[in-house]
Structures are given as C-alpha cells and as structure tokens.
Amino acid sequence: MTESNEPKTSTQSFLRLFRASIVLAAIGWLAFVVYGPVINPDSTHPFKLGLDLAGGSQLVYEADVSQVDPAEVSELMNVLRDVIERRVNRLGVEENVVYLEQSSFVTEEPIERLVVELPGVTDVSTAVAEIGSTPTLEFKLYDAELDAQLQATRESLDSLATTSASTTDVEIDGELAVVEPPFTDTGLTGRYLESAALEFAGGTGGQLSNEPLVSVRFTAEGGDLFEEITRTNVGNQLGIFLDGELLSAPNINEAIPGGTAVISGGFTPDEARALAQNLNFGALPVPIELQSTQTIGASLGEEVLQKGVQAGMIGFGLVILFMMLWYRLPGLVAGVALLSYITIMLALFQYIPVTLTAAGLAGFILSLGMAVDANVLVFERMKEEYRAGSSSRAAARDGFTRAWSAIRDGNITSLLSAIILFWFGTSLVKGFALVFGLGVIVSMFSALVITRTLLVTLPDTDKKSGTLLAILFGNGLSK
Amino acid sequence: MDIIANRKIFLLIAAAIVVTAIGIIATFGLRFGIDFTGGSLTEVSYEVSPDKAAVEEVVATLGLTSASVRESVDEAGNDSYLIRTRDLSESERLELSSAATELGTGGEVSRFTSIGPVIGQELRDKAVWAIGGVLLVIILYVAYAFAGIGTPVRSWTYGGITILVLMHDILIPTAVMSLLGLFLGAEIDVLFVMALLAVLGYSVNDTIVIFDRVREQLVANRTEHRVEREEAGIVMADVTYTLDKPYTELVASAVSQSMARSINTSVTTIVSLVALYFIGGDVTQTFALVLLAGVVAGTYSSICIASPLVVAYAKWRGVDVDSVQTTKTI
Numbered sequence: 001m002t003e004s005n006e007p008k009t010s011t012q013s014f015l016r017l018f019r020a021s022i023v024l025a026a027i028g029w030l031a032f033v034v035y036g037p038v039i040n041p042d043s044t045h046p047f048k049l050g051l052d053l054a055g056g057s058q059l060v061y062e063a064d065v066s067q068v069d070p071a072e073v074s075e076l077m078n079v080l081r082d083v084i085e086r087r088v089n090r091l092g093v094e095e096n097v098v099y100l101e102q103s104s105f106v107t108e109e110p111i112e113r114l115v116v117e118l119p120g121v122t123d124v125s126t127a128v129a130e131i132g133s134t135p136t137l138e139f140k141l142y143d144a145e146l147d148a149q150l151q152a153t154r155e156s157l158d159s160l161a162t163t164s165a166s167t168t169d170v171e172i173d174g175e176l177a178v179v180e181p182p183f184t185d186t187g188l189t190g191r192y193l194e195s196a197a198l199e200f201a202g203g204t205g206g207q208l209s210n211e212p213l214v215s216v217r218f219t220a221e222g223g224d225l226f227e228e229i230t231r232t233n234v235g236n237q238l239g240i241f242l243d244g245e246l247l248s249a250p251n252i253n254e255a256i257p258g259g260t261a262v263i264s265g266g267f268t269p270d271e272a273r274a275l276a277q278n279l280n281f282g283a284l285p286v287p288i289e290l291q292s293t294q295t296i297g298a299s300l301g302e303e304v305l306q307k308g309v310q311a312g313m314i315g316f317g318l319v320i321l322f323m324m325l326w327y328r329l330p331g332l333v334a335g336v337a338l339l340s341y342i343t344i345m346l347a348l349f350q351y352i353p354v355t356l357t358a359a360g361l362a363g364f365i366l367s368l369g370m371a372v373d374a375n376v377l378v379f380e381r382m383k384e385e386y387r388a389g390s391s392s393r394a395a396a397r398d399g400f401t402r403a404w405s406a407i408r409d410g411n412i413t414s415l416l417s418a419i420i421l422f423w424f425g426t427s428l429v430k431g432f433a434l435v436f437g438l439g440v441i442v443s444m445f446s447a448l449v450i451t452r453t454l455l456v457t458l459p460d461t462d463k464k465s466g467t468l469l470a471i472l473f474g475n476g477l478s479k
Numbered sequence: 480m481d482i483i484a485n486r487k488i489f490l491l492i493a494a495a496i497v498v499t500a501i502g503i504i505a506t507f508g509l510r511f512g513i514d515f516t517g518g519s520l521t522e523v524s525y526e527v528s529p530d531k532a533a534v535e536e537v538v539a540t541l542g543l544t545s546a547s548v549r550e551s552v553d554e555a556g557n558d559s560y561l562i563r564t565r566d567l568s569e570s571e572r573l574e575l576s577s578a579a580t581e582l583g584t585g586g587e588v589s590r591f592t593s594i595g596p597v598i599g600q601e602l603r604d605k606a607v608w609a610i611g612g613v614l615l616v617i618i619l620y621v622a623y624a625f626a627g628i629g630t631p632v633r634s635w636t637y638g639g640i641t642i643l644v645l646m647h648d649i650l651i652p653t654a655v656m657s658l659l660g661l662f663l664g665a666e667i668d669v670l671f672v673m674a675l676l677a678v679l680g681y682s683v684n685d686t687i688v689i690f691d692r693v694r695e696q697l698v699a700n701r702t703e704h705r706v707e708r709e710e711a712g713i714v715m716a717d718v719t720y721t722l723d724k725p726y727t728e729l730v731a732s733a734v735s736q737s738m739a740r741s742i743n744t745s746v747t748t749i750v751s752l753v754a755l756y757f758i759g760g761d762v763t764q765t766f767a768l769v770l771l772a773g774v775v776a777g778t779y780s781s782i783c784i785a786s787p788l789v790v791a792y793a794k795w796r797g798v799d800v801d802s803v804q805t806t807k808t809i
Contacts, residue, residue: 060598111597124591128569290569291595295588304760311759315751322747358762362673365751365770366680373684373744380740406691410684413620417613417680424609426602428669432676 020457023450027340034346045350049119050357050431051294055301056119057127060101060292063112068286076286077112084114084288087130093118101427114288115427122295132290137190137216139261140183141229142237142249147182183239183246186229192222196276198269199262212272214263223259231255308361316342319372327379329472330396333454334375341371341446348438359428360435367439370414374447377403383475386463392473393460400452407444414440483731486787493784497647500654507657512666515603517596519567521575522551524559526585534560537578541571549664552761553589567593606672610679614642617683621690628694629701629720631798632789637693640788641686644780648682649675651776652769659765670766678773681748685741685781692733693786700724726800727790734786745778 036045051058063080065073077100085098097117102110118127194217201211218226230238230252239249240263248264267275320338323331345364349356382399386392418437422430461469482489513520523534531548538546546564553559560579567575572591580586618638625634652675659665701720708715722729749771756767794800 060595062595062597111601122588125569125573292566292598293569293572293591293593295591297589304762307758307760308755308763311755311757311763312751314758315754318750318754319747322743322750326743358670358766359673362670362677362766365755366677368751369681369744369748370684372747373688373740376740376743376747377688380743383739384736402695405695406688409620409624409687409691413617413683413687414680416616416620417683420612420616421609421676424605424612426605429605429609429672429676432673436680 016453016457019453023340023453024336027336027343027450030340030347031343034343034350045353047346047349048353048355049301049305050355050360051117051119051301052296052358053301053305053356054119055122055296056117057121057124057296058292058294059116059118059124059127059131059290060294061114061116061131061288062291063114064287064289065112073112077114080114080286080288084116084131088116088118088127091118091121091127091130093121093127095119112286113291122297124293124295128290128293137193138241139186139188139226139229140239140241141186141233142239143182143184146184150182183241186225188218188222188225188229192218192225194219194222198273198276201264211264212267212269214267214272214276216261216263218259218261220259223257226259226261227255227257304358308358312361312365316368323372323375327475329458329469330379330382330455330475333451333458334372334379336454337375337446337451338368338371340450341368341442344442344446345439348442354434354438355431357428357431359432363432363434363436364439367414367436367443370411370440371443371446373410374403374407374443375451377406378447378451379475386473389463391460391462392458392470393456395473396452396455400448407447411440411444481731482734482783483727483787483790486791489783489787490791493647493780497650500650503654504650504657507661509653509657510660510664510666512668513563513592513594513599514668515599517566517594517599519564519572519593520590521562521564521567521572521579521588522553522559522590523562523576523579523582524553524557524585524587524589525583526557527583528558528560529582531560533582534562534579537582538562538564538575541574541578543567543571543575557585557589559589566595602669610676613679614645617641617645621687625690625694628697629722630694630697631722631726631800632793632796636789636792637690640785640792641683641690643788644686644785645679645682647780647784648678648773648777652678652772655772656765656769659768665765670762671769674766674769674773677770678777681774682777682780685744685777686785688740689733689737689781689785690789692737693730693789696729696733697722700729725802726793726798730786730790734782738782741778741782745774748774 061084063077065076068076081098081100088096088098096119097115099115101113101115116127116131118124121127196214196216199213199215201213233252234254236252237249238252239246240261250264263275316338320331320335323334325331327334345367348354354360378396378399380399381402382395385395385398390398415437418433418440421433422437425433459469461467461473463470463474531550535548538548543564546562549561549563551559551561562575562579564575572593576588576591580588618635618641621638621641622634625637627634630637656665656667656671660667700723702723704719704721706717706719708717752767752771752774755763756771759767790800
C-alpha cells in the first residue's frame with residue numbers, strides 16, 4: 001500500500017488524527033490506572049513483589065509420601081496444604097502464600113513439596129516452630145507383659161543407681177524417667193481423624209458433670225479400625241497419647257461402633273478447646289521435612305528494588321535520548337511507544353497479577369530490548385525508502401511492511417523459548433519466562449500498532465523539500 | 480571492510496576467542512553457588528566487624544567442617560561476612576547466628592539461605608532440559624523459515640549456525656563469570672542462569688535479523704525455473720531457482736544493510752545495562768556485567784561470525800560461492 005493509490009482527502013487525515021488520539025488517550029488512561037496504587041496504598045490491585053524484592057522468608061518442605069497409595073497423593077497434598085495454611089495464618093503474617101510444587105518428570109521419582117512464603121518475616125524460628133508443631137494423636141493398647149518387663153528393668157536400674165550413685169553418672173535418674181509406658185501401637189493415629197470438638201460431659205458414665213471433653217470423629221476407615229480394636233480388646237485399657245504423652249487410658253467395656261471416641265484427661269475448658277483445635281489443625285496427613293530456608297532482609301529487598309527502579313529509569317531515559325538524537329522525530333514516536341509498552345506491562349503485572357522478582361525484572365529488561373529493536377528495525381527500513389525518495393509517510397508504511405518478517409521471526413522464536421522455559425523451568429525460571437513472554441507480545445503490539453499509528457499521523461514530507469520537517473525525518477549524522 | 484570477503488580472518492579471530500574462553504573455564508573452573516550445590520549461606524553484618532579469624536573460629540567450634548568465610552559488604556553498606564556451610568538444620572542455624580552476631584558490635588543476620596542438595600540437583604537438571612528444548616525449537620523454526628526459498632545450502636544450516644553462534648555468545652559470559660569467580664569470588668547462582676537465558680534470547684534474535692536480510696536478498700535476486708510435467712494425469716511442477724548474483728555478494732550486502740540496526744540496538748541495550756551496573760544494587764551488578772559481556776559477544780557474533788560461517792560452510796559443501804552461475808538450488 002503506497003500513498004499514491006490513497007485519496008488525499010481531509011477525511012483520511014481526520015481519521016489518522018482520530019486513531020492517534022484514541023491510542024494516546026487509552027495509554028494516558030492506563031498510565032493513570034497503573035499509577036493508582038502508588039498514590040493509594042489501599043488499592044485493590046497493588047504490585048505484588050516477590051520475596052527477593054520485598055524481603056521475607058521462604059520455607060520449602062518435602063513431604064514423605066512413600067507410605068501413601070500413589071492414587072491418594074494429590075488429595076493428601078491438598079489436605080496438607082490446607083492444614084499448613086491454617087497454621088501459618090495463626091502467625092498473623094499478611095499476604096502469606098502456601099503452595100504445592102512437584103518436581104517435574106526430569107527427576108526419577110516425583111518429589112512432593114510444600115512451599116511457604118512469609119513476606120516481611122526474617123526470623124523464621126517462630127514460623128518453623130508453628131508449622132512443625134505437629135500434634136500427633138495415637139491410640140495404644142496396654143500391654144501387661146511389657147509392663148512387667150519394664151517394671152523389672154526399672155527395679156534393677158533402681159538398685160544399680162543406689163549402689164553407684166556416689167561414683168558414676170547421675171544421669172541414670174534422668175533416663176529412668178523416660179522409660180516408655182507399657183503400651184503397644186495399634187496403627188490408629190491422627191491420620192484417621194476427621195474432626196475433633198469440645199464437649200462437656202453430661203454427668204453420666206462415671207464422669208464428672210460438666211467436665212470438658214474432646215470428642216473425636218474418625219474417618220470411615222478409622223472408625224472400622226477403632227471398632228475392631230475395641231472388639232478384640234474388651235477389658236483392656238486403651239491409652240490415648242498426644243505428642244507421645246499419655247493423656248488418659250480408659251477401660252474398654254465393649255466394642256464401640258460408629259467411629260467416635262471421647263478423650264478425657266482432667267482438662268480445663270481452655271485446654272480442651274486448644275486440644276480440639278490442635279487436633280483439627282494438626283492431623284497432618286503425611287510427614288513433612290524442612291528442606292530449604294531462604295531469608296532476605298527487608299532492607300536488602302528494598303535497596304535492590306529502589307536501585308533497580310532508579311537504574312531502569314535512567315537507562316530508559318538514555319535509550320530514549322539516543323533514539324531521539326539518532327532517529328529524530330520517529331525517535332520521539334518510539335519513545336512514546338516504549339512508554340506505552342512499559343505502561344501496558346505494569347498494568348498486566350497489577351491485574352494478572354504477576355509477582356515481581358529479580359528474575360522477572362531480567363525478563364522485563366530483555367523484552368524492553370526487543371521492543372526497542374522492533375522500532376530500530378522499522379526505522380532502518382524506513383530510512384532506506386526515505387533516502388530513495390519516498391515521502392515520509394509512504395516510507396513509514398513500507399518500513400513496517402519490510403521489517404515485518406524480521407520482527408516476526410525474532411519474536412516467534414523468543415515466544416517459543418519463553419513457553420518452553422515456562423513449561424520446564426523451576427519457579428524462578430517460570431517467573432522469568434512469564435514476564436519475557438508477555439513482554440514479547442506487548443512489545444510487538446507497541447511497535448506495530450502504537451508506533452505505526454503515531455508515525456503515519458505525522459505530517460507528510462519528503463527529503464527533497466529540505467524543510468525543517470524533512471530534516472526531522474532524517475537520521476544519524478546526515479542532514 | 481568487507482566482512483564476507485575477509486571471512487577467514489574473522490572466523491580465525493572467533494575461533495581464537497572461543498578457544499581462550501574454553502581455556503579460561505577449563506583452567507579456573509566455575510564456582511557454583513548453593514543454588515546448585517545445596518548448602519547454607521549466612522550473611523552477618525556488623526557496625527564494627529570482628530576479625531575474619533574470629534568468625535572462622537566460631538564456625539569451626541560449631542563443628543561445621545568445609546565451611547568458608549568471605550568478607551563482604553551488605554546492601555546497606557555495612558561490613559559483613561558471608562559464611563558458607565553445608566545445609567544447616569534449624570537448630571544449627573540458630574546456634575550459628577547467635578554465636579556469629581555476638582562477635583562484633585551491632586551484629587545482625589541480614590540474609591540466610593539454605594538449600595537442600597536435591598533442590599540444587601533438580602535446578603541443574605531442569606535448566607539443562609529447558610535449554611535443550613529451546614535450542615531444538617530454534618533450529619526447527621529457523622529451518623522452517625528458510626525452507627523452499629532456494630538457498631544454496633540446506634535451510635537446516637541456518638538453524639544450526641544460529642545455535643553455533645548462540646554457543647559462542649553463552650561461552651563468553653561464562654568465561655567472564657569464571658574470571659569474576661577467580662578475582663572477586665563471584666558464584667554462579669540463579670541470577671546468572673537468568674542472565675544466560677537473556678543472552679540466549681538476545682543472541683538468537685540478533686542472528687535471525689541478519690539471516691532475514693540474507694533471505695530477502697535471496698528472494699529478490701533469484702530467477703525461477705518452472706518445469707511442468709504430467710504424471711498419471713496429474714500436472715506437477717518442479718520449481719528450481721537460479722541466483723542472479725554470487726552467494727557471497729548477496730550475503731555481504733545483507734550484512735552491510737543490517738549493520739546500522741545491529742549497532743543501534745546494541746548501543747541502546749548496552750546503555751541500559753551500564754546504568755544497571757553503576758546504579759543498580761550489588762545484587763544485580765554481576766548480573767549486569769554478565770549480560771553486558773553476552774550482548775557485546777552477541778552483536779559481534781551476529782555480524783562477524785554468523786554470515787561468514789554460512790558462506791564458509793556453503794563453500795565447504797562444494798557450492799561455488801564466488802560465481803554468478805550458481806547451479807540449481809535446493
């Protein structure tokens with residue numbers, strides 16, 4: 001399409017002006033929206049900063065799913081995430097994030113991970129303690145034989161302790177205290193717990209009236225197990241252990257169907273409520289182990305961000321200055337297009353939302369380079385046409401047509417690379433790939449739509465006229 | 480200076496640079512950070528910092544063998560020590576941080592990172608797979624873009640050379656990183672991988688833009704020969720092309736036409752990276768330097784290696800690159 005087969009009517013130039021105004025107005029409006037969170041801290045769409053920029057801690061746990069049916073893994077991991085999320089929420093950290101991550105097929109056996117991100121928290125000890133506070137609930141049976149054995153050992157140790165007390169280690173006393181209670185495992189644990197609730201005894205069955213109790217409801221599987229244990233052990237004692245400590249050891253009078261049990265242990269109402277809560281929160285479906293900890297001081301993150309933004313602004317200013325000096329009027333247009341590019345990207349960061357990390361910023365810088373490159377490619381082609389005698393507007397149109405294949409190939413390979421990196425990469429690489437991929441698409445839009453719309457709206461001229469305008473369309477060191 | 484005519488000189492220089500880079504990496508090696516090896520990194524900052532020996536002693540007292548202590552400056556400008564140890568448990572972490580902060584005035588743990596060995600291994604594996612996948616896609620796409628336009632060498636060649644040039648562009652920042660490790664103790668971390676990924680994107684784009692000009696020259700200067708034949712009632716056309724100018728001449732004009740664009744794009748990128756190096760924080764300084772090395776290498780290689788290599792390869796394959804009568808092309 002060249003200028004000659006297009007009627008030079010005032011309608012045409014009005015349309016061009018109209019399109020350019022719409023583009024500029026849209027960008028202006030978007031810039032205003034993007035700027036919103038900066039002046040209004042309560043904005044609903046603030047920028048989300050990653051831990052490396054905002055400061056905070058990241059804890060990575062590995063879940064041991066080796067004892068679990070593979071078909072159940074994903075369900076159990078979701079339960080695990082919910083439990084940990086509730087615990088983390090108790091820390092009162094705002095904006096905390098708990099998510100699951102699975103090592104990809106690259107590793108031989110998939111490893112299930114749980115990642116906890118705590119923005120602003122740099123002392124992880126409280127968090128680690130809270131997350132690790134696994135109240136384990138176990139039901140064990142009294143074993144008379146084991147009790148007798150333990151009794152015998154205890155007596156012999158006692159006599160040993162008295163005879164050697166003056167000469168050898170005093171620690172023997174300490175060891176005596178931790179001799180295991182005479183109970184054996186039944187396999188019934190907190191894993192089979194569905195819910196726990198605070199109750200008050202009705203004063204029947206030998207219990208004190210209004211004594212606080214914790215009633216537990218088992219899952220269907222757990223209920224069956226509980227019924228079987230109670231049926232085969234009538235007359236025996238069932239010990240209820242919390243965190244390895246014996247809470248109570250009621251006698252089993254008969255088989256108990258229905259999947260519920262009551263724990264009594266001389267609780268105060270507050271203790272009982274806390275226990276019920278802990279059991280609800282605490283029944284971790286699979287054991288977890290802390291695998292990696294990462295803490296970035298808030299001041300460090302702030303400095304990185306502040307200096308990074310400063311460097312970005314100065315770098316960007318220099319780029320626009322260079323473009324204006326070398327490409328003159330089209331360079332100015334490129335400056336506007338690049339500003340639009342940045343505005344659109346920032347808007348996407350806010351509304352998708354994209355969590356900004358140092359890796360993401362690397363992707364941003366690279367895609368900004370691509371955006372500049374698209375403009376440079378077009379202007380170089382335009383220069384050739386303009387020098388050859390085309391009018392500035394026709395040269396601009398030809399410039400876009402002829403630069404298109406290079407822009408297309410470069411951007412498609414970049415986009416494909418971004419997709420693959422996003423697909424394969426670890427979370428950091430994903431952050432880079434996402435921003436880079438978005439950046440490539442937006443940079444194409446900014447060069448092909450914004451630069452183009454504005455460029456063809458500029459008044460038409462040609463090199464031969466030698467006017468100031470004609471010189472403004474020239475470039476480099478030439479006139 | 481005609482780069483294509485003097486291609487031997489440029490390719491020799493490139494070979495020398497590549498050999499030097501490999502030599503540097505092989506001799507001095509690369510210092511992998513805990514992101515890859517697993518382990519813990521504790522940064523303790525002080526207002527008045529203690530002797531390095533005192534810190535080392537504390538670390539040794541805790542029984543942390545094969546630990547290293549390095550002097551550093553934290554982001555706020557305070558003196559600090561970077562203590563690198565094996566993967567620490569929560570209780571070991573507490574012991575180390577309380578012991579180390581007591582050594583000097585205003586001691587504070589400004590950064591703590593602990594990475595399990597499995598995560599480090601996984602990061603490595605994934606990075607290798609991801610980059611492998613990217614290379615494959617680039618070869619396929621470039622080959623597709625050049626298919627059927629009548630170039631004297633197979634369209635695969637352009638994809639292959641894009642990758643060779645890419646390796647050159649990755650090798651140079653890696654050698655720079657090796658030297659940074661040697662002199663400044665810089666370690667290869669995730670940010671370095673990000674920088675390499677960025678160089679990868681930049682390098683491929685740069686090479687493709689030049690090859691696009693080569694493609695345009697080929698299309699503009701070819702004569703089509705169409706031979707129609709009938710086979711079992713179906714008319715088929717065999718299309719072959721003859722180039723009107725010597726291949727060297729076409730590639731040379733493609734290079735000289737892309738020169739201004741290559742230089743201008745590089746200048747803008749270099750300007751922003753220099754700003755990042757001087758103004759950005761310490762964390763991004765190494766990143767900026769590595770990227771800078773990659774961009775300079777990428778610009779040089781797209782002009783002085785990619786196109787000369789295509790011509791050299793064509794000649795090696797027996798194509799008469801300096802004469803007009805190019806035979807039937809594929």
